[in-house]
Amino acid sequence: MKGESRTNAKFKSIIDMLSRSEILRPTMPLLALLIIASLIVPEKFWSVSNAKIVLLQVTPLAAIATGEMLVILTGGIDLTPGSALGFTAMISALTYLSTNNFYLSLIVAILSGLIIGVLNGLLVTKFKIFSFVATLAGLAIWRALTLFISGGKLIYGLQPYEIFALSLGNLIPLGFVMIILVETVIYLLLKKTVFGRYLYAIGSNEEAVRLSGVKADLVKLIAFTLAGLMYGFGGILTIGMAGLAVDPWTGNGFELNAIASCVMGGIMLTGGVGSPVGAFLGSLLLTLLNNILILMGYTEFYIRQIITATVLILAATALSRGLKYVK
Amino acid sequence: MLIRLENISKYFPGTVALKDVTLELKGGEIHGLLGQNGAGKSTLVKIIYGIYQPDSGNIYFNGNKVLFKSPRDARMYGIVLVHQELTLIPHLTVLENIALLGSLYNAPLYRKFQEDEFFDKATKMFEELKVDIDPHARVMELRASEKMLTQLIAALIMDARVLLLDEPTSPLVKEEVENLFEILKNLKGRGLVIVFITHRLEEAFEICDKITILRNGIKVGTFDAKELKLEDAIKMMLGTEVEGPSTTRKITNLTKEEQPLLIIEGLSTMPSKMGEIPLKRIDLEVYRGEVLVVFGLLGAGKTELGKSLIGLQRMKTGRIIFEGKQVDIKSPVDARRLGIIYLPEDRRNEGLFLGLSVLHNATISSLERFSKFFFIKSKHETTEALNYFRRLNVIMPSLTDSVSKLSGGNQQKVLLSRALLAKPKLIVLDEPTIGIDVGAKIEIRRLVYELAKKEGISVLWLTSDVDEALAVADRIAIIYDGEIKYIVPNVNLTRDALTSMLHN
Numbered sequence: 001m002k003g004e005s006r007t008n009a010k011f012k013s014i015i016d017m018l019s020r021s022e023i024l025r026p027t028m029p030l031l032a033l034l035i036i037a038s039l040i041v042p043e044k045f046w047s048v049s050n051a052k053i054v055l056l057q058v059t060p061l062a063a064i065a066t067g068e069m070l071v072i073l074t075g076g077i078d079l080t081p082g083s084a085l086g087f088t089a090m091i092s093a094l095t096y097l098s099t100n101n102f103y104l105s106l107i108v109a110i111l112s113g114l115i116i117g118v119l120n121g122l123l124v125t126k127f128k129i130f131s132f133v134a135t136l137a138g139l140a141i142w143r144a145l146t147l148f149i150s151g152g153k154l155i156y157g158l159q160p161y162e163i164f165a166l167s168l169g170n171l172i173p174l175g176f177v178m179i180i181l182v183e184t185v186i187y188l189l190l191k192k193t194v195f196g197r198y199l200y201a202i203g204s205n206e207e208a209v210r211l212s213g214v215k216a217d218l219v220k221l222i223a224f225t226l227a228g229l230m231y232g233f234g235g236i237l238t239i240g241m242a243g244l245a246v247d248p249w250t251g252n253g254f255e256l257n258a259i260a261s262c263v264m265g266g267i268m269l270t271g272g273v274g275s276p277v278g279a280f281l282g283s284l285l286l287t288l289l290n291n292i293l294i295l296m297g298y299t300e301f302y303i304r305q306i307i308t309a310t311v312l313i314l315a316a317t318a319l320s321r322g323l324k325y326v327k
Numbered sequence: 328m329l330i331r332l333e334n335i336s337k338y339f340p341g342t343v344a345l346k347d348v349t350l351e352l353k354g355g356e357i358h359g360l361l362g363q364n365g366a367g368k369s370t371l372v373k374i375i376y377g378i379y380q381p382d383s384g385n386i387y388f389n390g391n392k393v394l395f396k397s398p399r400d401a402r403m404y405g406i407v408l409v410h411q412e413l414t415l416i417p418h419l420t421v422l423e424n425i426a427l428l429g430s431l432y433n434a435p436l437y438r439k440f441q442e443d444e445f446f447d448k449a450t451k452m453f454e455e456l457k458v459d460i461d462p463h464a465r466v467m468e469l470r471a472s473e474k475m476l477t478q479l480i481a482a483l484i485m486d487a488r489v490l491l492l493d494e495p496t497s498p499l500v501k502e503e504v505e506n507l508f509e510i511l512k513n514l515k516g517r518g519l520v521i522v523f524i525t526h527r528l529e530e531a532f533e534i535c536d537k538i539t540i541l542r543n544g545i546k547v548g549t550f551d552a553k554e555l556k557l558e559d560a561i562k563m564m565l566g567t568e569v570e571g572p573s574t575t576r577k578i579t580n581l582t583k584e585e586q587p588l589l590i591i592e593g594l595s596t597m598p599s600k601m602g603e604i605p606l607k608r609i610d611l612e613v614y615r616g617e618v619l620v621v622f623g624l625l626g627a628g629k630t631e632l633g634k635s636l637i638g639l640q641r642m643k644t645g646r647i648i649f650e651g652k653q654v655d656i657k658s659p660v661d662a663r664r665l666g667i668i669y670l671p672e673d674r675r676n677e678g679l680f681l682g683l684s685v686l687h688n689a690t691i692s693s694l695e696r697f698s699k700f701f702f703i704k705s706k707h708e709t710t711e712a713l714n715y716f717r718r719l720n721v722i723m724p725s726l727t728d729s730v731s732k733l734s735g736g737n738q739q740k741v742l743l744s745r746a747l748l749a750k751p752k753l754i755v756l757d758e759p760t761i762g763i764d765v766g767a768k769i770e771i772r773r774l775v776y777e778l779a780k781k782e783g784i785s786v787l788w789l790t791s792d793v794d795e796a797l798a799v800a801d802r803i804a805i806i807y808d809g810e811i812k813y814i815v816p817n818v819n820l821t822r823d824a825l826t827s828m829l830h831n
Contacts, residue, residue: 192702192703193698193701193702193703194694194695194698194701194702194703195701197687197690197691197694197703198691198694200680200682200683200687201680201683201687201691203682204680204681204682204683205676205677205679205680205681205682207676207677208676208677208678208679208680209680209691210658210659211637211659211669211671211677211678212659212663212691212692212745213637213658213659213660213662213663213664213668213692213749214659214660214691214692215660272680272682272683273682
């Protein structure tokens with residue numbers, strides 16, 4: 001009887017460790033995916049050209065998932081990333097076509113992302129609107145504006161954006177290197193700075209943060225703003241990835257992919273738990289899953305969608321069950 | 328005999344909550360459970376109520392072995408837990424809650440809610456128990472004591488056979504406690520099993536027939552309440568000899584010539600939230616290094632006074648002068664900048680970050696001091712925090728462990744460390760020892776008093792506990808219905824003298 005409870009306790013502590021480690025949680029399904037891919041489609045999967053595709057595809061998703069994570073950590077949710085990605089990409093493309101100034105077009109993308117973030121943040125902190133509602137409005141408005149400024153047409157002829165897809169050492173795209181650098185900066189920001197500490201605290205107990213004499217609203221506003229910046233960054237990367245053209249529906253529905261990446265990466269939707277490592281691994285997981293399904297011949301969108309959704313549910317169940325078991 | 332617990336053990340990650348506890352609960356008996364925070368009292372009743380399942384050991388109900396997988400199972404046997412934090416739904420009315428808890432919890436979903444049926448039952452029970460609550464009021468508008476009674480009445484309406492009362496008296500004032508005891512005696516006569524958890528030992532001795540003492544998850548023993556002595560009970564709870572309360576304070580002379588640190592002049596407020604009391608022309612001075620106790624009953628305006636100092640009350644008239652200058656405090660941020668820190672009464676909801684580590688909980692208000700260009704110097708942070716943890720004798724597994732693993736007393740010490748780390752000039756403590764076991768209570772009173780004197784920090788101490796007021800105060804201000812009635816120096820004051828001031 002006693003021996004049994006002791007092994008039980010030991011088993012619990014292992015589960016506890018696994019579910020607490022931000023890196024280990026998403027790594028396990030990632031490994032599982034790689035093994036499955038190696039068994040089913042080894043030649044197609046383990047090739048340089050496929051690796052390039054995966055690394056290229058993951059970059060915009062990783063950018064917006066990281067932005068989404070910042071908002072989720074405060075205990076909120078952001079529904080704008082998809083529309084923000086489309087809008088920033090479109091306005092950047094149009095700026096380039098009309099001025100022929102590539103650097104200006106990059107700055108415009110980042111700035112418009114920042115404005116989207118600030119507006120989201122103000123609606124939530126100053127007007128006290130639930131983030132879900134405030135950003136639901138943004139979801140519609142920024143998509144509408146994208147359609148308006150583009151006239152509903154596909155915009156192409158954006159050669160300079162190719163630089164983000166260029167491979168270093170014939171394998172790793174520049175965009176991927178940049179996203180890794182940005183993730184590192186955000187990681188340090190969250191784990192080593194005062195801002196990061198406040199962010200986690202707000203997700204854990206916002207009222208207590210206020211009573212501690214901390215400007216909680218300012219911290220939340222900054223979180224939304226940084227998230228907006230990440231969407232702008234994602235907008236730029238998506239042009240390089242998507243064949244140097246921008247469709248007015250670019251990024252449609254991507255907010256769901258961003259949230260799904262966060263969930264798979266172990267970022268708790270109640271706030272206060274998670275890290276950029278999780279957001280990144282989560283988006284990698286989602287991208288790989290899609291990639292493998294395509295290699296297996298499931299090119300139809302709806303089949304991939306169904307399988308992805310199933311995996312998301314499984315991941316979420318595993319996470320919540322694991323946590324429940326520990327508690 | 329109704330319930331028998333045999334060798335119950337329960338483990339949580341890193342702690343043993345209960346170990347081989349064997350207990351018999353008989354009908355027609357009030358069984359007191361005493362012990363410090365973390366002794367396992369709440370875990371034990373939660374196991375009986377099916378919230379937790381024991382890792383080993385068995386529960387027998389009337390001789391039959393039972394296994395409760397959820398509170399629903401326990402309710403089938405007529406077991407009900409009455410607990411401050413549980414079970415009431417704030418947006419429903421008292422009546423709807425009583426219906427839900429009392430019988431509808433098990434009804435099919437399509438069952439119609441017939442208000443009359445419950446109204447009659449409930450009003451009859453209200454009359455019988457001399458309870459005055461509006462049955463149509465929403466639960467969120469009720470006071471804590473009324474919520475407790477609502478739960479109790481719901482339990483009685485469902486014909487509970489076993490009542491588990493976890494700290495039922497902590498939100499109650501004296502008359503309410505006496506009223507509750509009358510009710511309990513009445514119920515005892517009907518043959519119910521009643522388990523009573525309390526921090527107020529005198530109450531346990533007044534009402535209980537049997538008393539079981541727990542310490543660190545282990546049962547010390549079960550005793551007849553009549554044969555047990557209070558001092559012995561305390562010794563068994565703590566495991567060591569302790570000094571009695573109200574001996575910790577050394578009388579110090581205040582140099583009154585100097586200017587007070589804080590002057591409140593003619594402060595009146597408007598309630599900004601439901602259930603708040605308006606303050607009426609408060610005049611108060613707090614000197615440097617002074618511990619000023621504001622003593623009053625629940626709902627007398629203590630919390631409102633505390634919150635008005637951190638900008639969370641709407642001021643109507645009056646002014647606040649801090650360090651000789653008139654100040655306009657709009658938010659806790661302004662207050663902290665001035666050096667005023669408020670520690671809320673509701674630790675779980677307004678104080679602690681239960682998901683974060685002990686260290687991060689302690690330093691949230693003082694991160695600026697430990698950082699350079701926004702980067703936290705973690706060594707500096709850790710040393711300073713450890714310094715206060717040592718001085719306040721915080722017992723914890725490690726700095727990086729979640730604060731939720733600590734006992735109530737240690738959690739409060741972490742919050743005190745948070746306040747002290749911010750290098751405050753004035754600390755406002757709102758019921759700092761409520762819900763904390765006796766040993767930690769006495770310790771916290773002593774430590775805060777000593778630290779205040781040593782570091783010259785002023786303390787505005789808000790409490791409804793007479794012994795606490797007498798133990799720590801330099802001066803005592805008595806507040807009643809939003810007004811300061813008396814301010815007296817704590818010299819040769821007795822419990823009776825102080826309580827009688829409350830009633831005049």
